[in-house]
Amino acid sequence: EAAPATRSFEADVAKLLHLMVHSVYSDKDVFLRELISNAADACEKLRYEGLSNAALLGDGGQPRITVILDPDARQLTIEDNGIGMSEDELTDALGTIARSGTKAFMDRIAGAKDAEGSHLIGQFGVGFYSAFMVADRVEVTSRRAGTEAASIWSSDGLGTYTIQPATLADAPARGTRVLLHLKEDAASYTESFTIERTIKTQSGHVPVPIFLKDTPDAEPKQIADGAALWTKPKSEITAKEYKDFYRSAAGQFDEPALTLHYRAEGLHEYTVLAFIPENKPIDLFEPERAGRMKLYVRRVFITDEAQILPRYLRFVRGLVDSNDLPLNVSREMIQESPVLAAIQKGVSNRVLSELDKLSGTDADRYLNIWDNFGPVLKEGLYEDYARREALLGLARFKSTTSEGEWRSLTDYVAGLKENQTAIYYATGTDLDRLATSPQLEGFRARGIEVLLLSDQIDSFWVTAGVDYDGKPFKSVTQGLADLSLIPLVEGETPAAAASDAVSGFISFVKDALGDAVSDVRASDRLTTSAVCLVAPETGMDRQLEKLLAGAGR
Ligand code: ADP
Ligand code: MG
Numbered sequence: 310e311a312a313p314a315t316r317s318f319e320a321d322v323a324k325l326l327h328l329m330v331h332s333v334y335s336d337k338d339v340f341l342r343e344l345i346s347n348a349a350d351a352c353e354k355l356r357y358e359g360l361s362n363a364a365l366l367g368d369g370g371q372p373r374i375t376v377i378l379d380p381d382a383r384q385l386t387i388e389d390n391g392i393g394m395s396e397d398e399l400t401d402a403l404g405t406i407a408r409s410g411t412k413a414f415m416d417r418i419a420g421a422k423d424a425e426g427s428h429l430i431g432q433f434g435v436g437f438y439s440a441f442m443v444a445d446r447v448e449v450t451s452r453r454a455g456t457e458a459a460s461i462w463s464s465d466g467l468g469t470y471t472i473q474p475a476t477l478a479d480a481p482a483r484g485t486r487v488l489l490h491l492k493e494d495a496a497s498y499t500e501s502f503t504i505e506r507t508i509k510t511q512s513g514h515v516p517v518p519i520f521l522k523d524t525p526d527a528e529p530k531q532i533a534d535g536a537a538l539w540t541k542p543k544s545e546i547t548a549k550e551y552k553d554f555y556r557s558a559a560g561q562f563d564e565p566a567l568t569l570h571y572r573a574e575g576l577h578e579y580t581v582l583a584f585i586p587e588n589k590p591i592d593l594f595e596p597e598r599a600g601r602m603k604l605y606v607r608r609v610f611i612t613d614e615a616q617i618l619p620r621y622l623r624f625v626r627g628l629v630d631s632n633d634l635p636l637n638v639s640r641e642m643i644q645e646s647p648v649l650a651a652i653q654k655g656v657s658n659r660v661l662s663e664l665d666k667l668s669g670t671d672a673d674r675y676l677n678i679w680d681n682f683g684p685v686l687k688e689g690l691y692e693d694y695a696r697r698e699a700l701l702g703l704a705r706f707k708s709t710t711s712e713g714e715w716r717s718l719t720d721y722v723a724g725l726k727e728n729q730t731a732i733y734y735a736t737g738t739d740l741d742r743l744a745t746s747p748q749l750e751g752f753r754a755r756g757i758e759v760l761l762l763s764d765q766i767d768s769f770w771v772t773a774g775v776d777y778d779g780k781p782f783k784s785v786t787q788g789l790a791d792l793s794l795i796p797l798v799e800g801e802t803p804a805a806a807a808s809d810a811v812s813g814f815i816s817f818v819k820d821a822l823g824d825a826v827s828d829v830r831a832s833d834r835l836t837t838s839a840v841c842l843v844a845p846e847t848g849m850d851r852q853l854e855k856l857l858a859g860a861g862r
Contacts, residue, residue, distance in 0.1 A: 313473035351391025413592035559626035583627030747838035
């Protein structure tokens, strides 16, 4: 027999493995959740591919996940009868970093100390490789559904792996077997009671039944029924069940800040189970970060690329299970379906209206969501014209008069000064510096609230012709702020009228600066500072100009 080929991991994987092997992260149980979630994914992929190619299913039986304990050998096995992997797929999937979340994780820990890395593992989980937190050797034997070949992948997590053909007799009839040689201090993962409890809490609601064998020869007993949580009536689901489901389905470790579970009836029937995380996911601002809503049709997983929600709701995790989409159409055709379009619209509107409702019923919880995801939601202000009203209603801002608190536009409009016709804002990168900008003096002297916009995205949406309640947004740095009609707060000194002396001075400054400026004017904007720079009325906002210059455009 030929010696197995030894291959090196991609550099990023090697780094990740080093972290896993040396992890001091205390909640190592998460490896089990990751491996079971992969097994469930594999069963769901097969269920989907089997729709158009029944031959793939063969006589491999109903989808199931089996966990086998071997205390004597200190081994733990997780086996599924899902789609399986060919040799090439094994190399791709387990020798490289495939998923974007893991890439983002790697970027984040680059340069971080091991202990910090461990902390991040706890927050985000990193898939298959977490097995090396508890195992000093992992063997993956897999047979791709519909093929007559099996392979075995093996690694100690120290930099290389081997891959070689396996005999069919040694491989599952279909699917994948992941065998962990547990480290000495991880022997408790062969205790039936521990494993059963862990699986029930972490993975009790995966949509594939789970069986447990206490020893290799024991009878398998079912410990999770594979019933899809979302099909149960709301009244029968506890908060803890929702939380556990969220954690296992979304790969998150926090609590959901908002849980949305409802059934749409009428023209289209579908069930929605969606969550807004309590914390910011690590890859929120990754350019390739797409939505994380899964599409099911009558409990069969179809795709997580249906873009059910617009990009600016990409922090929402969950699923939609449709009753009316045809099961046996390709993913591409589903994209074109008017049923999907109706679902997209319905779910997007519902998420926004639920957020609006929450802002009334639990302001603190809502503000926490805004704190985390406001910068993402604001992308919708220029990307989604149809929902701009709704988004402006959800938007919260810091301002010159809010003393660090969030203000809504309703609050702002309620505090408009006599003759004030615009919503004033200042953009910059730093809230504190913004707040002390000389541009604001004239506004302060009149008691006018100015919104302080310090997110990158703010420079973009404000140029999109946004108004609220009939009031345009106006930058304090842009053009003449026509403040003279708005009365000064008592005790403030009026700006000097443009007397002859001032006109003379202005001509002098114009001459001195020449082409460097397009105009020099006396302004109501200042009270104590002598000068400030503003952009012309029709020109680009100064903050946007800086941003674009920074981006090399
Ligand atoms: P993710 O599940 O987020 O893609 P993982 O690190 O958990 O990331 O797994 C990497 C890849 O390995 C998966 O995308 C899948 O292609 C493959 N894989 C892992 N476990 C299995 C399995 N039990 N059956 C089939 N493929 C698997
Ligand atoms: Mg996974």
